[in-house]
Amino acid sequence: MGMAAPVYYSANMVRALPDDGNRYETVHGELLVTPAPRAWHLEIVIRLVEAIRPYVRQQRIGHLLCSPADISWSDDTLVQPDLFVVDLEEARTMEWAQMKTLLLVVEVVSPSTARYDRFTKRRLYQEIRIPAYWIVDPDRCAAEIWTPEDELPRVERDRVTWQPTGATEPCEIVLAELFRPL
Secondary structure, X not given: OOOOOOOOXXXXXXXXXXXXXXXXXXXXXEEEEEOOOOHHHHHHHHXXXXXXXXXXXXXXXXXXXXXXXXXXXXXXXXXXXXXXXXXXXXXXXXXXXXXXXXXXXXXXOOOXXXXXXXXXXXXXXXXXXXOOEEEEEOOOOEEEEEOXXXXXXXXXXXXXXEOOOOXXXXXXXXXXXXXXXX
C-alpha cells in the first residue's frame, strides 16, 4: 500500500481549519502548525509592541499589528507574523486582503517555531522583499536581522535599530531591556 500524497494547502483551506488553539499558516502549500505560544513569548511580543507602536505613530510611516493575522500574497500563502508594520494606507482599509506591503516583520522564536521562522518564513519574507525581518530569540537574548539580500543574518545582542524609508530617526530597542525578567 502506497503513502497518500501530501496535501497542498491553499490559504482558503487554512482559513477553514478549526479554531483549536493552534496557529495555522501555509507557505507555498506547506502547512505550518504551531501550538499556542509560551507566556514568555507573549511578554516579549507585548514589550515589542510597546517599543514600536509609539515610533510608527510618531513617524507616520505605517501601522503596527499583531497576530492573529491573515497576510496572504498568493493562493498558497497565508502567514501570521507575531507583529508587523504595514503600509499606513493599506492598514487604513482594515481589510486583510489589502495589506500586502509590510515594512517590518518580527517573529519571536520558540522551540516549536524555530524551523518555520528561520527557514520557511524567512525565505518567503525575502522573496516578497520585506525590507526588515527580525527573528527575536528570548532564549539566546539575541535578534537575527534579515533583509531581502542577506545570505546570513546579522546577529544583534545589544540593540536592534530600524529606520524605514521616510522616517526621520531610527527606532532603537535595547535588548537587555526587552529581555529583562519580570
